[in-house]
Amino acid sequence: MSRYYDYGNAISWNSQALSSGGPGSAQGKDPLAPAISGSRAMYQHPAVSGYNPQDSRSQTMPGTARQNPLYAGSMYHYSGSGATLAPMPSPSPTAPLPPFPVHPDVKFKKLPFYDVLAELMKPSTMMPMQAGRMQEGTFIFHLTPQQATEIASGKDIVGTSNKLDYVIQAQLRFCLLETSCEQEDYFPPSVNVKVNNKMCPLPNPVPTNKPTPEPKRPPRPVNISSLVKLSPTVANTIHVTWAADFTRAYVLSVFMVRKLTSAELLQRLKNKGTKNPDYTRSLIKEKLSEDYDSEIATTSLRVSLMCPLGKMRMSCPCRPANCPHLQCFDASLFLQMNERKPTWLCPVCDRPAPYDSLVVDGYFQEVLTSPRLASECNEIQLHADGSWSAHAPPPRAPPPAAPAAEPVTLISDDL
Numbered sequence: 001m002s003r004y005y006d007y008g009n010a011i012s013w014n015s016q017a018l019s020s021g022g023p024g025s026a027q028g029k030d031p032l033a034p035a036i037s038g039s040r041a042m043y044q045h046p047a048v049s050g051y052n053p054q055d056s057r058s059q060t061m062p063g064t065a066r067q068n069p070l071y072a073g074s075m076y077h078y079s080g081s082g083a084t085l086a087p088m089p090s091p092s093p094t095a096p097l098p099p100f101p102v103h104p105d106v107k108f109k110k111l112p113f114y115d116v117l118a119e120l121m122k123p124s125t126m127m128p129m130q131a132g133r134m135q136e137g138t139f140i141f142h143l144t145p146q147q148a149t150e151i152a153s154g155k156d157i158v159g160t161s162n163k164l165d166y167v168i169q170a171q172l173r174f175c176l177l178e179t180s181c182e183q184e185d186y187f188p189p190s191v192n193v194k195v196n197n198k199m200c201p202l203p204n205p206v207p208t209n210k211p212t213p214e215p216k217r218p219p220r221p222v223n224i225s226s227l228v229k230l231s232p233t234v235a236n237t238i239h240v241t242w243a244a245d246f247t248r249a250y251v252l253s254v255f256m257v258r259k260l261t262s263a264e265l266l267q268r269l270k271n272k273g274t275k276n277p278d279y280t281r282s283l284i285k286e287k288l289s290e291d292y293d294s295e296i297a298t299t300s301l302r303v304s305l306m307c308p309l310g311k312m313r314m315s316c317p318c319r320p321a322n323c324p325h326l327q328c329f330d331a332s333l334f335l336q337m338n339e340r341k342p343t344w345l346c347p348v349c350d351r352p353a354p355y356d357s358l359v360v361d362g363y364f365q366e367v368l369t370s371p372r373l374a375s376e377c378n379e380i381q382l383h384a385d386g387s388w389s390a391h392a393p394p395p396r397a398p399p400p401a402a403p404a405a406e407p408v409t410l411i412s413d414d415l
Contacts, residue, residue, distance in 0.1 A: 105179050106123040107179075111257075113261075119254075169256070191241070205217050206218055309333045309347050315368070318331040320352075323348065
């Protein structure tokens, strides 16, 4: 049986049953209708009434049972003593029941630069309610007195822009309606947002050379703190218009968050501790172990102490735990770059490098703080036993001497 019941067809079946009812008569054209005599001449669809033709109670039910509350909210009403049942007005067949839950169990992916303090509006489905492609919806949320006070009093210098902004923010996020895993931010096509009847600025679409019909916006949250009414007695209204996508559904939610800086994330990374140096030594031995199938034996590896991002010596060497390479990069510079433009890609191999996967490498931390390392040395060699040595660059050949200038003799014009 279908998930949703067709009320229009139910009325037509029951109307036929009433008109053709009588002793021994058929129950309309519905092949599922059981043959019930006399006063039980009306077929009740299981999806509406829960009627079971095998139930013995149906044979002993008195005639006044049609005044049962079961019928009070359905499509029939009792019209008098011994009279027939008249159909009630039914919902329009063109107005289907909502196919999605109003508040789905959608989980947004955690953003490294934000600590979630509260959920101001549960994830809400953006229901297509109109026949055309362009849809619109209105959503409402409220602030408690404490939340309004925290947002209003939380302005400070945020990030690298040196601008006065909200540290405690009201954050709007969009994503796909998908409950199988945590969802990244995803904007619906042609979306426009008004918060309390004021246009809300959204991230600019990403420029592309591909002939795509709809430019995509970068997947980022939207700070709506400046548009929110910071009062517990006034409701905040979000009006959204978007283009319906019949292959996807969308969700929006509002959170109260605290904005973090790259320096705070760096301190949290250091507080997690460093990766044991012995772990990196075992990786070095594994990479330099003898491979009898290979004709060329690798006896050492050369690793740079310069960060591939800033071309400067690393101060806090780190790498993603799931990357197979030994080369590290500077954690501070990596976090600063993702604070400006969050990509979270490893600068060495371009694999995903989420914040939670970053580890400070204790082996290279020891190398950088070792007295054996000269200040001008920017490369080391790793050996098969897990040790290291400074790699001295070959001495530069002296530049060739410039040829001696030949004397120039000036000839007088008087000759």
